[in-house]
Amino acid sequence: MSVTDSIGRMEEFPVLGERGAGERGVVEERRERKKRQTREALVRAALELFDVKGYEHTAVREITDAVDVSERTFFRYFANKEDLAVSFARDWTDAMIAALAGRPAGEEPLAAMRAAFRESLLTLAVDEGTGAGAPTYLLVTRLIDSTPSLLAQHLRYVHDRDEEIVGLLAAREGVDPAVDPRPRVLAAVFGGLIFLATRAWRTEGSTTAEQMLAAFDRYADEFTPALFGHWGAGAV
Amino acid sequence: MSVTDSIGRMEEFPVLGERGAGERGVVEERRERKKRQTREALVRAALELFDVKGYEHTAVREITDAVDVSERTFFRYFANKEDLAVSFARDWTDAMIAALAGRPAGEEPLAAMRAAFRESLLTLAVDEGTGAGAPTYLLVTRLIDSTPSLLAQHLRYVHDRDEEIVGLLAAREGVDPAVDPRPRVLAAVFGGLIFLATRAWRTEGSTTAEQMLAAFDRYADEFTPALFGHWGAGAV
DNA sequence: CTGTCAAATGTCATTGACTGTCATACCGTG
DNA sequence: CACGGTATGACAGTCAATGACATTTGACAG
Structure with a gap:
């Protein structure tokens, strides 16, 4: 009974644009930034692996190993x-x-x-x-x-x-x-x-x-x- | 390295139509007929279960149990x-x-x-x-x-x-x-x-x-x- | 009817995606 | 430093899917 199913995307992280001035990025605690970094690292590592080995032949495990987070964490950032x-x-x-x-x-x-x-x-x-x-x-x-x-x-x-x-x-x-x-x-x-x-x-x-x-x-x-x-x- | 992937459909069983006259359906050995029966039984049982319990909450196992074939057989009839x-x-x-x-x-x-x-x-x-x-x-x-x-x-x-x-x-x-x-x-x-x-x-x-x-x-x-x-x- | 071959099916083991649960580490705050 | 919430890790379990190998069954020859 998954919640993230109808669209298949997780809650929402700030994405693209929105960083023009220093609007509110001043506060933006480390927490938020670190999450975005982790997310981006996962994407980068994954795309690299997909490109080299192909999508199906790349295990989630390999992606998380490359970024050094647990597999469970992967599924907290992405629905699948x-x-x-x-x-x-x-x-x-x-x-x-x-x-x-x-x-x-x-x-x-x-x-x-x-x-x-x-x-x-x-x-x-x-x-x-x-x-x-x-x-x-x-x-x-x-x-x-x-x-x-x-x-x-x-x-x-x-x-x-x-x-x-x-x-x-x-x-x-x-x-x-x-x-x-x-x-x-x-x-x-x-x-x-x-x-x-x-x-x-x-x-x-x-x-x-x-x-x-x-x-x-x-x-x-x-x-x-x-x-x-x-x-x-x-x-x- | 699945073979049945690009389209996601298995070889092909005779499908619909084509039964107007007695063209060749007469011969059709038990083997062929039984295969079609099994396939149709699987589809019927599955649609019934999907309708009642929902697609995601229906395990392949339940479908095969209803038709009394092994799970492995299911995947010989359908790519997934x-x-x-x-x-x-x-x-x-x-x-x-x-x-x-x-x-x-x-x-x-x-x-x-x-x-x-x-x-x-x-x-x-x-x-x-x-x-x-x-x-x-x-x-x-x-x-x-x-x-x-x-x-x-x-x-x-x-x-x-x-x-x-x-x-x-x-x-x-x-x-x-x-x-x-x-x-x-x-x-x-x-x-x-x-x-x-x-x-x-x-x-x-x-x-x-x-x-x-x-x-x-x-x-x-x-x-x-x-x-x-x-x-x-x-x-x- | 019986033996033989091939196709269909079953059994077993394994991988990999995904989830629930609980423990723990981390960080900002009082 | 203690507190409280949040991100993460560790672990076990479910389910889809596949490969390897054993067993059964139907078609057919003799």
């Missing part, structure tokens, strides 16, 4: 092994949705989606100071794409958050998402664009955020006219 | 517990794709999708002679929808088969799916329609195939004009 593996991708998705929510009301939907995607990439890029190996988002997208169970988890997460995107798009056009199906169509298009862009970017051997944006734009340019082609007209 | 749970939904998806592949070439895409959906429902309805409890597809859709890990598995399966749908739609319009994005948009719409229809049908308390078709039609009628609204025009 998959949770850790997809946590980065979820942060990315969250960032995209947050960015979309922040776009000005007047903007055309597709322009807003484009901008949101760009912003989310920039947010993540901050994290990439460590020029050790491949950027994290490359590692993670490869990992998820090549591991069935992780792909499944990730698809479910995106599926869950889709309702929010629909709501945002509906709100910015001032329509009721329960009645007007257009926001839903746009959300599907948004998801499809991101998926295609990510895949293309990766299979082309690209590694930078700029290349990824370019891939997104390329597909976006193709999709828009496609929505107004003649197919389906009169099909009803 | 999830595999069994979603097998019915996958058969349904397969039937839909097969039906779509069989639609005449001249048909409008949306009409073809509608017809394919209808055909798949009819195929499954054959199975529902056992008026014991709720129809299987009701049990299964509820189960999948209320169990995170099953939803994830199912989304991944659908995601995998999506490429096929794209290919079919592209072929029937004679375009290259790698270049023309329209079939991909349509496939996304198809998936969305089915999802919405299934959910609406279930939350409305409907139980018959006719009601489900009605729900599908209702959404389809809404979607088509939505594709040709003014949103996004000039957004590029």
Whole structure:
């Protein structure tokens, strides 16, 4: 009867952004900081191991040994092994949705989606100071794409958050998402664009955020006219 | 290093349909028949238990005890517990794709999708002679929808088969799916329609195939004009 | 009917993910 | 320093899944 099941993510640690000024980080006792350090150490060690040995062939034990914490502690930070593996991708998705929510009301939907995607990439890029190996988002997208169970988890997460995107798009056009199906169509298009862009970017051997944006734009340019082609007209 | 991992389904047993006349079902040695019986008994017992106790709270052991086979045998029939749970939904998806592949070439895409959906429902309805409890597809859709890990598995399966749908739609319009994005948009719409229809049908308390078709039609009628609204025009 | 071969199933042992429980170490506070 | 709460560790146990090997069973030849 697990509590952390419906979403598969633990309570919530402060994630990304939010550190612009010294807002309240002054107090922030060692406790909090240490927890975040442990969490990040676990993620780093895990991604490294996953990359080398593969997800399934990496035991939780190996991850915790690398960070020198107990196995039990691992499961206090992450609901399960998959949770850790997809946590980065979820942060990315969250960032995209947050960015979309922040776009000005007047903007055309597709322009807003484009901008949101760009912003989310920039947010993540901050994290990439460590020029050790491949950027994290490359590692993670490869990992998820090549591991069935992780792909499944990730698809479910995106599926869950889709309702929010629909709501945002509906709100910015001032329509009721329960009645007007257009926001839903746009959300599907948004998801499809991101998926295609990510895949293309990766299979082309690209590694930078700029290349990824370019891939997104390329597909976006193709999709828009496609929505107004003649197919389906009169099909009803 | 499991072999049954990329799709998560075992070899393949003869599934649904194909029993119209006495084509070859006559021969079918005891061996084959017994295997199918065992498999079906496992599915029935499992769905029953899942419905009563919930998926996570049902041990494989309990299922095999109910059918009186060893736990090891269970895993010779199904790649894993999830595999069994979603097998019915996958058969349904397969039937839909097969039906779509069989639609005449001249048909409008949306009409073809509608017809394919209808055909798949009819195929499954054959199975529902056992008026014991709720129809299987009701049990299964509820189960999948209320169990995170099953939803994830199912989304991944659908995601995998999506490429096929794209290919079919592209072929029937004679375009290259790698270049023309329209079939991909349509496939996304198809998936969305089915999802919405299934959910609406279930939350409305409907139980018959006719009601489900009605729900599908209702959404389809809404979607088509939505594709040709003014949103996004000039957004590029 | 009997013997033989292969497929199906059972038995056993093991790994690995995950959970509950309780003890202990740690840190900020009075 | 004592106190109280929180993070962690230690340990035992459950359950899914797999490999290895023994046993049974059905198909078929003689």
